[in-house]
Amino acid sequence: MVELDLTADLQQQVAQAYRTKTPLNICAGNTKAFYGRQATGQKLDVSGHSGILSYEPSELVLTARAGTPLTHIEAALSAHGQMLAFEPPHWGNAATIGGTLACNLSGPRRVYTGSARDFLLGCHVLNGQADLLHFGGEVMKNVAGYDAARLMAGAMGTLGVLLDVSLKVLPMPLHKLTLVQTGICAADALVKMNELAGKALPLSASAWVNGDLYLRFSGAASTIAAVKQNLAGDALAEDEAFWLAIRELQHGFFEGELPLWRIALPQVAVQPEVAGDWLIEWGGAQRWLRSDAPAELIRAQVAALGGHAAILHGGDRTGEIFQPLSAGVALLHQRLKLAFDPARILNPRRMYENL
Amino acid sequence: MFNYDPHPVASISKADLVTQLLALLPRDCVLFEAEDLGPYECDGLSAYRQLPWVTVLPHTVAQVQAVMRLCYQHQLPVVARGAGTGLSGGALPHPNGVLLSLAKLKSILSVDVLGRTARVQPGVRNLAISQAVAAHGLYYAPDPSSQIACTIGGNVAENSGGVHCLKYGLTVHNILQIKIVSVDGELLTIGSEAFDSAGYDLLALMTGSEGMLGVIVEITVRLLPVPEQAQVVLAAFDDVAQAATAVADIITAGIIPAGLEMMDKLAINAAEDYAHAGYPRDAEAILLCELDGMREDVADQIMRVQAILTRVGATEVRLAADEAARALLWKGRKSAFPAVGRLSPDYYCMDGTIPRRHLPVVLRRIAELSAQYGLAVANVFHAGDGNLHPLILYDANKEGELEQVEAFGGKILELCVEVGGSITGEHGVGMEKINQMCVQFDALALTQFHAIKYAFDPKGLLNPGKAVPTLHRCAEFGAMHVHRGQVPFPELERF
Numbered sequence: 001m002v003e004l005d006l007t008a009d010l011q012q013q014v015a016q017a018y019r020t021k022t023p024l025n026i027c028a029g030n031t032k033a034f035y036g037r038q039a040t041g042q043k044l045d046v047s048g049h050s051g052i053l054s055y056e057p058s059e060l061v062l063t064a065r066a067g068t069p070l071t072h073i074e075a076a077l078s079a080h081g082q083m084l085a086f087e088p089p090h091w092g093n094a095a096t097i098g099g100t101l102a103c104n105l106s107g108p109r110r111v112y113t114g115s116a117r118d119f120l121l122g123c124h125v126l127n128g129q130a131d132l133l134h135f136g137g138e139v140m141k142n143v144a145g146y147d148a149a150r151l152m153a154g155a156m157g158t159l160g161v162l163l164d165v166s167l168k169v170l171p172m173p174l175h176k177l178t179l180v181q182t183g184i185c186a187a188d189a190l191v192k193m194n195e196l197a198g199k200a201l202p203l204s205a206s207a208w209v210n211g212d213l214y215l216r217f218s219g220a221a222s223t224i225a226a227v228k229q230n231l232a233g234d235a236l237a238e239d240e241a242f243w244l245a246i247r248e249l250q251h252g253f254f255e256g257e258l259p260l261w262r263i264a265l266p267q268v269a270v271q272p273e274v275a276g277d278w279l280i281e282w283g284g285a286q287r288w289l290r291s292d293a294p295a296e297l298i299r300a301q302v303a304a305l306g307g308h309a310a311i312l313h314g315g316d317r318t319g320e321i322f323q324p325l326s327a328g329v330a331l332l333h334q335r336l337k338l339a340f341d342p343a344r345i346l347n348p349r350r351m352y353e354n355l
Numbered sequence: 356m357f358n359y360d361p362h363p364v365a366s367i368s369k370a371d372l373v374t375q376l377l378a379l380l381p382r383d384c385v386l387f388e389a390e391d392l393g394p395y396e397c398d399g400l401s402a403y404r405q406l407p408w409v410t411v412l413p414h415t416v417a418q419v420q421a422v423m424r425l426c427y428q429h430q431l432p433v434v435a436r437g438a439g440t441g442l443s444g445g446a447l448p449h450p451n452g453v454l455l456s457l458a459k460l461k462s463i464l465s466v467d468v469l470g471r472t473a474r475v476q477p478g479v480r481n482l483a484i485s486q487a488v489a490a491h492g493l494y495y496a497p498d499p500s501s502q503i504a505c506t507i508g509g510n511v512a513e514n515s516g517g518v519h520c521l522k523y524g525l526t527v528h529n530i531l532q533i534k535i536v537s538v539d540g541e542l543l544t545i546g547s548e549a550f551d552s553a554g555y556d557l558l559a560l561m562t563g564s565e566g567m568l569g570v571i572v573e574i575t576v577r578l579l580p581v582p583e584q585a586q587v588v589l590a591a592f593d594d595v596a597q598a599a600t601a602v603a604d605i606i607t608a609g610i611i612p613a614g615l616e617m618m619d620k621l622a623i624n625a626a627e628d629y630a631h632a633g634y635p636r637d638a639e640a641i642l643l644c645e646l647d648g649m650r651e652d653v654a655d656q657i658m659r660v661q662a663i664l665t666r667v668g669a670t671e672v673r674l675a676a677d678e679a680a681r682a683l684l685w686k687g688r689k690s691a692f693p694a695v696g697r698l699s700p701d702y703y704c705m706d707g708t709i710p711r712r713h714l715p716v717v718l719r720r721i722a723e724l725s726a727q728y729g730l731a732v733a734n735v736f737h738a739g740d741g742n743l744h745p746l747i748l749y750d751a752n753k754e755g756e757l758e759q760v761e762a763f764g765g766k767i768l769e770l771c772v773e774v775g776g777s778i779t780g781e782h783g784v785g786m787e788k789i790n791q792m793c794v795q796f797d798a799l800a801l802t803q804f805h806a807i808k809y810a811f812d813p814k815g816l817l818n819p820g821k822a823v824p825t826l827h828r829c830a831e832f833g834a835m836h837v838h839r840g841q842v843p844f845p846e847l848e849r850f
């Protein structure tokens with residue numbers, strides 16, 4: 001899949017950096033530059049490594065170079081009535097598929113159809129010694145060797161430079177409907193979202209903000225008609241705009257100066273006892289918090305409930321951004337980092353201080 | 356550095372090991388006499404057999420940790436085992452090692468109905484999970500055909516799939532968190548009960564790692580609501596290529612069936628003799644297409660699927676009229692392996708994946724190979740996701756026939772790689788496909804796999820010799836992956 005001329009240049013840059021032990025800052029569209037710890041190192045620009053390499057609608061598989069803009073991929077898929085079912089956030093026009101996978105970012109549909117990582121079938125990467133590696137493939141089922149492809153998802157470029165990715169894609173549902181129920185507290189909203197998810201309904205997104213519960217359903221016309229008839233709530237007219245604003249962190253909730261936390265919790269976990277404003281998504285699995293409560297307090301509360309917290313805006317980006325790992329798991333991380341990047345040149349410290 | 360060649364000599368006598376194990380475990384949890392070890396000499400791939408040195412069957416996670424610490428101290432190989440239904444020799448014992456059975460860790464620890472998760476021990480059988488939560492209208496989606504017997508721990512270790520994984524995903528898509536005991540006996544939590552976890556996706560890495568990276572001692576699975584309705588359509592074709600076209604057309608039309616299975620003529624007839632499912636015996640291929648979801652959705656999709664099947668040229672399109680008819684159509688498919696097994700003394704089940712569009716050419720090549728080797732093949736196919744199960748018929752008592760079968764099987768797997776697929780879709784590499792790993796992966800990728808192994812298990816004690824071949828072995832096997840004209844394994848002398 002990888003084309004030599006485009007790849008050779010990146011490979012040379014990584015090889016050179018490996019020889020000289022020069023830290024690299026991998027970037028493409030720069031839309032996620034704010035995410036994670038402060039980036040340092042010499043820029044390795046992969047944005048030129050762009051283009052869809054193959055797309056077979058009947059196989060539900062698309063392979064694209066890492067620097068391909070998300071908008072480009074989404075347009076190609078939509079021409080065939082298909083989509084990236086993890087509904088990736090863009091967080092800027094220049095967002096690329098590589099950055100999306102490196103951060104494992106998924107949008108409103110995530111808990112109902114799967115995450116970016118779930119749809120990743122294979123990839124080519126350069127490890128920290130500039131070895132060109134191919135993991136996984138372009139088939140749905142492949143259990144040969146360790147799943148190093150999915151290991152790349154969410155590793156924030158600290159284990160390898162993504163060159164191209166193969167993704168499973170899905171048909172786009174033809175119809176959708178968002179129902180709004182008003183005047184609901186967070187605890188009740190969590191129960192409702194999960195009760196509905198436990199029924200055989202085509203739920204495709206859920207959110208709670210400002211006392212309103214939003215539920216999106218997607219499917220055939222007859223299915224949507226049945227949902228409308230049987231479930232409570234008012235149809236939301238501008239639903240496209242609503243879910244886009246949630247996905248892109250552009251809803252009014254995200255305005256203002258207070259630090260923004262992304263909190264992952266078991267779906268039915270109670271609300272952590274932290275003063276601040278909350279927006280709940282993913283049936284409770286992703287919750288956004290605006291609060292200037294101390295980081296230690298937030299992390300402790302969230303950990304006690306089985307979750308983890310990351311600070312997205314307003315934190316000290318030279319300190320830890322993501323939830324600290326348990327000692328045993330942290331050790332495995334360091335050993336894996338060395339297995340892929342012995343000189344620690346790939347996005348060092350971007351994820352954790354010691355990676 | 357990465358040397359997992361079988362540990363030739365044990366550092367402790369068997370008598371001493373048994374004494375030390377008996378200090379950790381109740382008497383009946385340590386097996387060391389040949390007659391007690393017999394049941395553990397192979398997994399579902401019975402062509403490969405090896406008695407373990409000792410088998411242990413701990414009851415608790417603390418006992419698993421104690422056993423692992425002891426083995427680590429004496430540098431003894433450990434092979435984890437669930438139900439032993441694996442089809443690639445993954446649980447094949449090590450002659451100087453401990454076989455660690457997780458079969459006694461079989462409690463369902465908790466079920467969260469509202470949150471739709473269950474926390475279970477590794478020895479719980481796959482089907483037992485769905486049975487335990489059925490009263491709540493929930494089930495665990497991945498459904499390997501071996502689901503009555505296989506364990507969830509084995510499923511995670513193999514990343515098992517089933518008939519329904521086209522729509523509902525593999526094991527990796529249906530678990531949230533696992534607990535593992537590391538090679539040195541430490542208990543670690545991987546993943547989280549939230550939908551993601553901080554740090555690297557170690558959950559994905561552990562899933563399908565075939566007992567090479569750690570011992571899985573607890574799993575939190577996701578549960579799904581039982582669909583309101585499921586219906587199945589059978590379609591018969593005169594030509595396998597037409598059946599393949601129908602599959603592509605259904606998916607291109609935006610329909611993701613819950614199951615989409617294909618069988619060829621030999622498999623159809625074997626299944627019909629066995630299950631009397633009413634399959635058309637003269638068809639070259641049949642498709643079983645199951646649609647599930649809300650009643651309205653199913654009705655809509657059934658109509659569209661029937662139209663596509665007819666347009667593509669099906670000689671018969673039959674909708675199961677009721678639940679009994681649906682169950683009967685599936686019974687034929689689900690008993691296809693034992694049914695084919697009645698056609699000859701032995702059969703060998705292959706497991707390759709291909710991009711679906713290459714199906715006609717791959718089936719043609721398999722037929723050619725079948726003629727060349729003089730061995731019949733029945734094809735059963737998870738058509739929706741491109742996972743082939745050619746079943747090669749043979750007689751193990753005939754001198755040299757097993758070797759012929761292995762050679763034939765190896766050719767089929769190499770063919771899968773050639774058309775852009777994989778040597779295994781769900782059964783794993785184990786001992787069986789270790790040579791074909793050299794065909795699918797180049798030396799750099801294999802070296803990276805060894806480095807991953809080293810990060811978890813620097814002494815190479817967990818399931819040694821399986822899943823990832825040494826470069827040395829690949830060089831001996833001779834079927835090296837030539838990557839863009841580069842000489843393969845230039846770094847061989849390093850090892």
Ligand SMILES: Cc1cc2nc3c(=O)[nH]c(=O)nc-3n(C[C@H](O)[C@H](O)[C@H](O)COP(=O)(O)OP(=O)(O)OC[C@H]3O[C@@H](n4cnc5c(N)ncnc54)[C@H](O)[C@@H]3O)c2cc1C
Pocket residue numbers: 398399434435436437438439440441442444445446457477498499500501504505506507508509510511512513514515516517518565566567569570571572692781782785818
């Ligand atoms: C008739 C038949 C039909 C089958 N159909 C399917 C199918 O449709 N889909 C499918 O995917 N598979 C299928 N299989 C294969 C097999 O059932 C699966 O691979 C299953 O997941 C194995 O589970 P097990 O408990 O028997 O594991 P075992 O066979 O005991 O072990 C399998 C591997 O997992 C490791 N292991 C087991 N438990 C643990 C643990 N707790 N921690 C770490 N490692 C562990 C072992 O070391 C070994 O490498 C079938 C097998 C048979 C016999």
